Amino acid sequence: MTKIQIVRPHQEHDIGGKVRALRKARNLTLEELAKKLEVTASYLSRLERNHNLPSLPLLERLAGVFDVDIGTFFERTIAEAKPKRVLHPDEQMEIIAYQGRLVIKYFAHILYPRPSLEVMENLLKKGGRVVFPTRAGECCMIVIEGEINVEVGQERYTLDEGDSIYYTTDQFRRITNSGRKDARYISILYPPAYIK
Structure with missing residues (x-):
């Protein structure tokens, strides 16, 4: 599987927290989501606690299950993401x-x-x-x-x-x-x- 490593700005991304929030918003248990993703509930639990980083294919499957764009797992809140012109x-x-x-x-x-x-x-x-x-x-x-x-x-x-x-x-x-x-x-x- 293709593992990803977020190098920077790491403090802005809580992939596991976003997965947990999306799962709960859709009233899915860990077991139900794990079955849809073809992973174990244990793996998914560790992912939600940011102990595991998902592979790119798994992120794509998560996006499909939740009907969101894969970028959802990397974006900050809209309040934090105010438009700016220069990126350092x-x-x-x-x-x-x-x-x-x-x-x-x-x-x-x-x-x-x-x-x-x-x-x-x-x-x-x-x-x-x-x-x-x-x-x-x-x-x-x-x-x-x-x-x-x-x-x-x-x-x-x-x-x-x-x-x-x-x-x-x-x-x-x-x-x-x-x-x-x-x-x-x-x-x-x-x-x-x-x-x-």
Whole structure:
């Protein structure tokens, strides 16, 4: 499973507390929710107490069960998330996923409480691979360092530093770094997939 690690700003995210609140708001027991998610009630209890961090696929299943966006688990309250124009490096939310092979920095999540675009800087380590679920939307990617292979449906593209690609997200997508060094690229998604 893909474990995530929230690097910063960690004090703003209480994923377990949000899961507990959503579960209670829907009158689900730990056992009922665990069954829907195909995990044990014990694991879910530890998750709700922030002793376990969920995998990205589990966060996606949680979002589906609760009918919320996955970003719900990362956002602050609306009162705290007042719109602002400038985002400093220490305010960027950074997530490490795919066994440390992917580092994602989110840029727009605190500029506006409900951004219409999702802007991320991704660091895909050498040998790393990421597969994305299909959904309605659009994506533009710009490679700023290294080389990545992008598969969209049945087509495959090799992108080098400075190259960009645009595609719709309603088909299979995989990004692989088979180059000799880590690769960095910017992703711009509409509508937001994770932070909304």
